[in-house]
Amino acid sequence: MTVQPVEEVTVRLEELLFPSIANVEVLSADVDDETVRIDARSTVAGAICPGCGGWSRRVHSSYLRFPVDVPSGGRRVVLCLRVRRFLCPVISCGRRTFAEQMPGLTRRYGRRTERLRSTLAAVGLALAGRAGARMARVFGVTISRSTVLRLVQALLDPEVPAVRDPQRPSLRDRPGRRGKPTAGGSAARPGGIEPGRLARGPAHGRGGMP
Template identity: 70%
Template sequence: MLRLKELLFPAIADVAVLSVRVSIETVRVDARCIAYGAVYPVCGVWSSRVHGSYLRFPADVPSGGRSVALQLRVRRFICGNSGCARCSFVEQIPGLTRRHGQQAERLRSTLAAVGLALAGRAGARIARVLGVPVSRSTVLRLVDALPDPEVPAPACKLEKARKAIDEARSDLENALYREQAGTTVYYPHPEDRVGTA
């Protein structure tokens, strides 16, 4: 039998699906994290002391024409480092939530891809058709939050340019030396050199 967790969150570890409620317009997925503890991102100390818990309701990618909302119980942990500025922190589930996020990571990446392809207004219109009503500002904000792509310089062209510069510098130095000796007239291009006796 296929378990709900494997169906809904195949790539996310430490999540348990408690129930799924389906209505005409929405799907509500009740879930919680089952990890023993969490690492505080600032100081890196592992903590398993639970201070409390509360519910978060991040939106997720629509399914079957219905909007999907997660009812996610997250825990607040007490940091074990006595020198830490903050005493408590809330667990984040990698691949699912982020701090102060109102959308699941899958929905964020989907909206960012739509925004990259279509930009603000058109992206917001397509998102509405897909079942995620968002403003054009939200689409643009998600695109703006993406990291800049790395554009590597072509190594072969860069190496050829370096060699050409080195050869030109060497030719110029040799020409200046010969000119001082009175043996050669130097022209900038190697094929234009004229030697004198």
């Protein structure tokens, strides 16, 4: 039997658990009958202040964050992330400190990982609220119908705006029917879901399936 060095096993664990996420170190992984708990942290030396864009390496403090992740093998997966709070280096910035985010994994105030969030949003796009929440329970995620709808709606209001080509006007700039975005979004919404359908949910919409 070949024994592999611990470092090699850890690297493989990171590739296995976070295949598309850079700069994450897995510290440990515990499995019981119901839950997989993964302790991890960022390996980036600093972070960018969301208020002013300044780069900081000055750690103010740290804390643990427990975002729920995509289930694995029928078990609930909870990440235990060691998150650092940095001091903003820019005196004129309104934020004295800020918490780091791990791109592709966390967002401010997010209780779920980005990949669970996008999975649930995709389920919500396909099935809408009630059926989406039921489908999520099938693969081990407890979520309310209204939260499914909120995740779908959040797709229309991304945290980071897409980079626009100045030569190419967006739908918002075009004249005519498609150029009249409202508070609920434009006609070009993902999956062709109409604002009313999102707001009302499936019980009152066209596809009022149980």
